[in-house]
Amino acid sequence: DAGVIQSPRHEVTEMGQEVTLRCKPISGHDYLFWYRQTMMRGLELLIYFNNNVPIDDSGMPEDRFSAKMPNASFSTLKIQPSEPRDSAVYFCASSFTVDHGYTFGSGTRLTVV
């Protein structure tokens, strides 16, 4: 398996623009997670899905953030409009069970200028 695939690897955008991050989980993994990592706040859970259904979106910062999982092999995280404080590395991870651990994608480094 190719692992969890995220795109793009790097994104630089201007404040106010829409940003879409993409994730392909490992086939057969029922759980998909979006995390954001910054030096100040560490790894923060944004949202997670089970069988394509959003379960916990309490970590989504505000209405500017939205996430979808239209099928078992694809998820998106959208920020509209983007702000400089959204600059971070965004990780997607998938999992079969917690004791098998999460498999993280390589992340998307987002810079909003």
Add this chain to the structure above:
Amino acid sequence: GQSLEQPSEVTAVEGAIVQINCTYQTSGFYGLSWYQQHDGGAPTFLSYNALDGLEETGRFSSFLSRSDSYGYLLLQELQMKDSASYFCAVKKNSGYALNFGKGTSLLVTP
């Protein structure tokens, strides 16, 4: 609420043994996980302890004491490539997602 405490930095010499501690406060405990992350890389899963005791996987071992709300990661025969950040994590109070500690930056010196 939940909290996880781990040292921010640890330095050790190549070939030595190092222990990274983690204390946690959470309701409904479901196990303690450990992840490794190299600079610029993604976190990778190391271990999961659901029950008390020591779990060994090669040079790495992980320990859990549920009565003390405490665990540690033990790295033996340290190598330069072990320089990385190490995160402990517990499940959020409800549901399935993990809540990660702030991480311990391990520097292995020659």
